[in-house]
Amino acid sequence: MTDTEVVVYANPELLAAAVAARLVTRLVDLQAAKGSASVVLTGGGTGIAVLDQLRRSPARDAVDWSRLDLYWGDERFVPANDGERNEKQAREALLDHVPVDPKRVHAMAASDGEFGDDVDAAAAAYARVLADNAQPEDHGDVPGFDITLLGLGGEGHTASVFPESPAVHETERSVVAVRNCPKPPPTRVSLTLPAIRRSHDVWLLTTGAAKADAVALALSGAGEVQVPVAGARGQRRTLWLLDKAAAGKLSNVYQPPTA
Numbered sequence: 719m720t721d722t723e724v725v726v727y728a729n730p731e732l733l734a735a736a737v738a739a740r741l742v743t744r745l746v747d748l749q750a751a752k753g754s755a756s757v758v759l760t761g762g763g764t765g766i767a768v769l770d771q772l773r774r775s776p777a778r779d780a781v782d783w784s785r786l787d788l789y790w791g792d793e794r795f796v797p798a799n800d801g802e803r804n805e806k807q808a809r810e811a812l813l814d815h816v817p818v819d820p821k822r823v824h825a826m827a828a829s830d831g832e833f834g835d836d837v838d839a840a841a842a843a844y845a846r847v848l849a850d851n852a853q854p855e856d857h858g859d860v861p862g863f864d865i866t867l868l869g870l871g872g873e874g875h876t877a878s879v880f881p882e883s884p885a886v887h888e889t890e891r892s893v894v895a896v897r898n899c900p901k902p903p904p905t906r907v908s909l910t911l912p913a914i915r916r917s918h919d920v921w922l923l924t925t926g927a928a929k930a931d932a933v934a935l936a937l938s939g940a941g942e943v944q945v946p947v948a949g950a951r952g953q954r955r956t957l958w959l960l961d962k963a964a965a966g967k968l969s970n971v972y973q974p975p976t977a
């Protein structure tokens with residue numbers, strides 16, 4: 719049985735700084751234990767704010783960036799240089815500032831990349847990347863990611879798996895093309911919920927009152943078809959990292975004093 723924990727921070731700035739610190743500690747521990755680590759990155763305001771805080775932290779140098787595999791949970795299928803692209807935002811916030819090994823940065827294809835505007839080919843190619851990096855102990859075509867960072871939408875989407883969409887019903891493929899997303903841009907590539915559930919730890923990061931209903935529904939047993947983030951669970955641990963506004967509809971969680 720996977721552990722589910724909820725940690726609430728006084729405000730979004732404290733959350734970003736504290737999650738960045740938590741990430742450094744966990745990565746250092748993982749690298750000490752097994753030499754390398756893997757992280758799935760998320761797009762979205764909170765996820766990018768965490769990377770920005772990590773860049774600013776002197777403790778970031780404790781991580782051996784060259785022994786880190788980086789993946790993405792989803793990507794907006796736009797040109798490589800488009801500011802909406804999750805990879806571009808992550809590079810600007812952090813990856814361009816630390817000595818990552820380019821061969822271990824596994825980005826999803828852009829719409830002006832090698833597959834052109836064929837989003838199905840881009841999704842299939844990313845599924846092959848995952849399969850190529852899976853180890854025998856992963857027992858399948860998806861690496862056992864150490865930490866998967868995910869954001870969520872007010873309607874309950876996570877990665878680019880939206881409520882009642884074809885992606886939320888996917889049980890076979892690890893990566894899918896997503897069309898007609900209710901949130902722009904409309905075309906995306908996303909890990910599926912079964913692929914996300916191969917992660918050892920899933921960290922769900924969000925802030926703001928607009929997310930409070932989705933958080934409360936997910937934590938009270940909503941179904942993943944209606945509230946996809948409810949289906950994002952780690953094999954070892956699922957950690958919800960919230961600010962007070964996003965946690966506003968939860969009872970029985972420790973609420974820190976307002977900073």
Ligand SMILES: O=C1O[C@H](COP(=O)(O)O)[C@@H](O)[C@H](O)[C@H]1O
Pocket residue numbers: 760761762763764765791792793794804868869870871876877878901924
């Ligand atoms: O479009 C996306 O949105 C979600 C949530 O973003 P936020 O800005 O509302 O926190 C994000 O998790 C996902 O990766 C991204 O592509």
